[in-house]
Amino acid sequence: MRKRILLASDLHHCHLTWYGLSSEERMERLIRDLNAEYRRDPYEVILFLGDYSLDFWEWDTKGCYLNEGCSYTREFVEKVCPRLPSPYLMIPGNHEQYGEETWRRITGCSRKGVWTTDGWLFILLDNFSANLDPQQHSDGTFTPIDVDYVREQMDAYPDRRVVLCSHHFDFEKETPEGCRLVQDPRIVCLASGHVHLSDIVTLPDALGGKKILRTGHYSYAAAPNPLEFMHGFREMILTEDALFSRYITPENRIFLDGKAVDHPYGTQDEVRIPLSTAGC
Numbered sequence: 288m289r290k291r292i293l294l295a296s297d298l299h300h301c302h303l304t305w306y307g308l309s310s311e312e313r314m315e316r317l318i319r320d321l322n323a324e325y326r327r328d329p330y331e332v333i334l335f336l337g338d339y340s341l342d343f344w345e346w347d348t349k350g351c352y353l354n355e356g357c358s359y360t361r362e363f364v365e366k367v368c369p370r371l372p373s374p375y376l377m378i379p380g381n382h383e384q385y386g387e388e389t390w391r392r393i394t395g396c397s398r399k400g401v402w403t404t405d406g407w408l409f410i411l412l413d414n415f416s417a418n419l420d421p422q423q424h425s426d427g428t429f430t431p432i433d434v435d436y437v438r439e440q441m442d443a444y445p446d447r448r449v450v451l452c453s454h455h456f457d458f459e460k461e462t463p464e465g466c467r468l469v470q471d472p473r474i475v476c477l478a479s480g481h482v483h484l485s486d487i488v489t490l491p492d493a494l495g496g497k498k499i500l501r502t503g504h505y506s507y508a509a510a511p512n513p514l515e516f517m518h519g520f521r522e523m524i525l526t527e528d529a530l531f532s533r534y535i536t537p538e539n540r541i542f543l544d545g546k547a548v549d550h551p552y553g554t555q556d557e558v559r560i561p562l563s564t565a566g567c
């Protein structure tokens with residue numbers, strides 16, 4: 288059975304303009320592109336991996352939530368989400384430092400959760416779970432994988448293959464337990480955002496050689512040439528024998544140095560991970 292899931296991250300609805308596009312324009316394009324992609328090849332769910340905003344922010348004008356109580360995350364949920372073509376789940380990024388209660392009130396989601404579909408378990412982690420509801424402007428505090436939570440979910444769904452999702456993974460700051468966990472044969476791969484890149488990272492053999500599928504952005508690219516990692520989202524195709532994934536960049540027009548630049552619909556950063564029978 289074939290299943291298709293979309294992942295998107297780092298949408299950054301906020302007061303800033305990138306590539307000559309206001310945030311309102313970018314969000315309109317995001318809605319348009321997610322709907323067009325659904326018509327092209329329907330997907331089951333969108334997993335949003337954080338950074339909907341700059342609600343909490345250490346730099347420049349600082350975060351608008353502490354400054355003036357303005358939540359672009361709330362605006363995203365109220366204005367963008369109702370126009371999505373599928374169900375969705377959203378976990379926070381480092382710019383959404385809302386405590387669990389406020390996060391639930393704003394988004395209707397928990398800061399962590401799971402999505403299950405035939406034979407698969409997506410575990411969505413909160414890897415910026417410290418110093419929430421801060422009184423000072425900051426860019427969030429990274430926290431290692433909540434190993435107990437992952438084990439609990441894996442035990443609750445013992446026959447499923449697992450994809451670990453988070454806004455960010457940092458194995459230089461990971462605990463020994465977290466490093467052991469990712470080597471579990473049931474964990475097929477990891478997916479994350481945060482770095483505004485859409486490449487595939489292979490972890491060292493000592494960490495089981497698992498791949499981290501990075502999920503791009505819909506704001507600005509972390510590359511000198513923005514066309515290298517354009518606005519987009521990542522698909523995952525789940526089949527009996529493999530997980531296939533690639534980053535999709537919808538056709539769009541951006542403005543660089545005041546000049547219009549058109550880029551066509553494209554795909555990049557593909558990976559096919561064969562599924563072994565080990566562990567499942």
Ligand SMILES: [Fe+2]
Nearest residue numbers: 297338481482
């Ligand atoms: Fe970001």
